Amino acid sequence: MQFLLRLSRGIDALNQRVGYLCDYLILIVCFISAGNALMRYTFSYSSNAFLEIQWYLFGAVVLLGASYTLKRNEHVRVDVLYANLSERGRLIVDAVGLLCFMLPVMIFLIYLSLPVFLQSYASGEKSVNTGGLILWPAKLLLPLGFFLLSLQGFSEFIKRCAALMGLIELETKYEKPLQ
Template identity: 25%
Template sequence: MQSLLLLVDRVSTWLGQIFAWVIVALTLMITWEVFSRYVLNAPHDWALDVQIMLYGTLFMMAGAYTLAKNGHVRGDVLYGFFRPRTQATLDLILYFLFYMPGVVAMTYAGWIFANESAAIRESTFSATPLPVYPFKFVIPIAGAMLLLQGIVEIVRCIQCIQRGAWPSREQDVEEVDVDKLKAMVHVKDEDIQALDKFVAPHGGSK
């Protein structure tokens, strides 16, 4: 079971890392558009439409990745003081009351929305019309990934309630742990203190 949960984590992470490159594309495009508009005096009427579609794609596809990393916003001021079992029970209730109904509705409605858009070959209203319907299929795809990752998180909640501790999850980016870093490079506190004499001001000792 744990290997299956981690597999879903890896898929969410992989998709999140791929679509993170949209940030680079957006940055380059906005930079070029600003240069083109204010230096070359040659703005593009379709630029804003593309930016909106790319940002929407990034926003939607980052959801499952963020959930897999336990990175969504919550009231940690209170939540962090709860025992793991209490945290898991609260999460489980909220998943069933709000998360799952909302994600199922978004996925279902998004699929209908995308198909209707494809049926009429929907495009933007700019002077240079761009196809919109391919991007609208991002909605049900993102919803399906959120649904799958949500099921994984529900299973984790149940496991935590049973065992009293949260199960492991796929790691990606985490804050630097100084103690782990010291152990990795085989450095002790005594070694660091021995180097102080080389960096301390010469006039500091008596």
């Protein structure tokens, strides 16, 4: 189990770095958006490439940032049951949910999205918009984001199992949203 916990820490560190990258991507998107608006209203110049790079970067933030959100335990929960469970009950619900639902769905989404990316890459697919960008980097975000989320799901499963075995302490406190 110690090997798995070390692996979990490595996965956590990877997704922590990816999360920090996403923080900077948001800043870059803001500058691109502001620059695009400034050029459009000041010089009456715009390009579809400016709009598309914003979409690509926002997609990167959502798809790559999901694993960081899971790592920080800030994802959406159905609190009808979860908030009323004991700590052990929450650990069990998390472990079962990760193993039976989240991981199989992520693996299936990787299976579906990888051929889409590979075909786009092989064909050199470009946007149909004038001045548009190549599409494969945006399509790469799909399998990559699902892969990172799968890794983080596996890491969270390891931590839940270790906590259930009493090897580590894991915070499961959950506060219901204010109504």
